[in-house]
Amino acid sequence: MQVNTNASWIGRLYAKDKHLFRIILLIILWSAFMAITRFQKFYTLINFQTMASQFPEFGLMALGIMVCMLTGGIDLSVVGVANLTSILMALLMKRLELADGGLAFYVIPLSFVLAVGIGAAAGAFNGLLVSKVHIPPILATLGTSELFTGISIVITNGKAVSKLARVYATTINSKLFGLVPVQLLFFGGMALVIWFFLMRTTYGTKLYMLGTSATAAKFSGLNIDRLLIKTYTLSGVCAALGGMIMLANYNSARADYGTVYTLQCVLIVVLGGVNPIGGSGRISGVVLATILLKMLETGLNRFPKISSYYISLIWGGVLLLVMVLNYFSDNDIHLFRHKRSISIDSGV
């Protein structure tokens, strides 16, 4: 009896959201594998705290890319925005540093407010290019990514901004109640805000509608331009917060930090079940995909014999595997039942 209810519960979850189900399954499998092979080294509080302090920096950027992808667009400029923000704020903090090497109490909140402002401005610029100038999102954000990185290089002359006041890094790197890393709070907070926007406001409904069919959205009288600008602004804010966390984690800022994050975040978002054409995807999937990737990476590092370069091979492999699984389930192909029903258009 117990087994039966369990099976139906799992079945219901699978039927409700296949992407989410697969990611949870992958996380469980990987956790079990780590438990069998490297229990002592993986299952420690410190290890989990370290992971939780590291993934928010790219997790936040992935959230930004996610909202853009829901509209059928993409934001490739997140890393550019993050680096520009962290460089400007690092310079600001250096300027406002007190004689004893500390920071006045208002500096950290101020820098976060300014960072959000910069991110919003950069995102709004992306949104303008996409909505008013009608540049395809992939190209618009590609261009602004180059532009923001370029501005960062010009400001810093290509060098790193370092020797910041220790206060900032120690504040962000501290743990709430000695347990929860502060970085995680930022990520969790932003994920909640976006969840609220998507699920509890008309903005979210409009966003999904725009992603499902731009034409239908237009003829329903949605103000698409304003919607797009809002979305890219939101993405810019996420990226800027990611940049602030990067600044704390590295305790320095530079124009070419985190360049691998762009593709990695797109990977996370797609892995999390967001449809690249737009219109469907859940925040829970993206959050779980972020955690899964971090667990894979940290887990692999526990095997010193395996080169860390295999991580990119595994990421790419997992992405392709998930896409192929989606293809099979979407087209109703059952590998072991010889029941193939592909319509003529599916090859398109």
Added chain:
Amino acid sequence: MQKTLRKLSQRNETYIAIVLFVLFLLIEVRSKQFFTPNNIVDILSAMVVSGIFAIGTFMVIISGGIDVSFPALASLSSYAITKLLLDADYQGGIWLPILMAIVFGGVLGAFNGFFIGHLGLPALIVTLGSASVFKGFMQGTLKSVQLAVIPPGMKDFGTSALFVATNAESGLTSRMHSSILVFIVLLIVAWFILRRTMFGRGIYAIGGNPVSALRAGFSVKWTKFWLYVFVGVVSSLAGLMRTCMMTQMHPTNMLGMEMNIIAGVVLGGTAITGGAGTLTGCMLGTLLIVVVENSMILIGVPTVWKSVFVGALIIIGIGVSAMQVYRANSIHRNRKLSREVG
């Protein structure tokens, strides 16, 4: 005469050619160094690798797809070739490496082609994944390191010169690499495929509208598959040329080139949505990016400004053409509407 002028004014290539010409003049006026034999030869040499990559990217974008895996593909295949030939102590000429590049590139391209053509998955996501796989395979499985020595055949080809250009005033010389011949041959092949074969028609047709192409009798699956195989071959050859010209194998050197190449192709008037664009425009756009990357220093702009200029160029260039397309479409639509109403 007026007809030709009007025709020219409607084409994107004209505008990009004018921009290029103004840029050339600007650099020439500021530095007196642009129209010197050695500078022109230098720019042509810089065009070889970017240009070959651009041919492949151009064909993919025409078909309505996009490929971000070509630098990883080129790195993997040229690393494998160099390593295999070094291990075998190969002493022969350039033909075997070229043959290997074609085979390796074809196989890796078929990997992309299978997912994109046969399973119909989105090209951006597939190539993101395959770029990651190729890179991981090269760095993890093949344990890639920088190879300071390359086989003598490749080295000879890389250092051989068609002619040497000398700047009469400064005495600086530049060699015209033989690899430009490969570039020219590939350009002719691509032109022939796109303009003179049914396969090329198919690429344009799929980019325009895949359903219509299917109804018109094109096999969307196989056209896409062979397209990605061809692009794999082209990119792999570009990687080999790069290795030969640098006379050493630097595995991660090419990674990250994809964005600028795509930018160049789109600047040349290729529609990112597919179905429209010309090779001439694609080459002009690539040349613009190459010139901006290489010659800003000649007009006294410090190299730190390079990314700002490239970024601004992408935004402005593509923005202008995007506005044109939008306006053309809306005028067309309004006319149609008024006709229907009237």
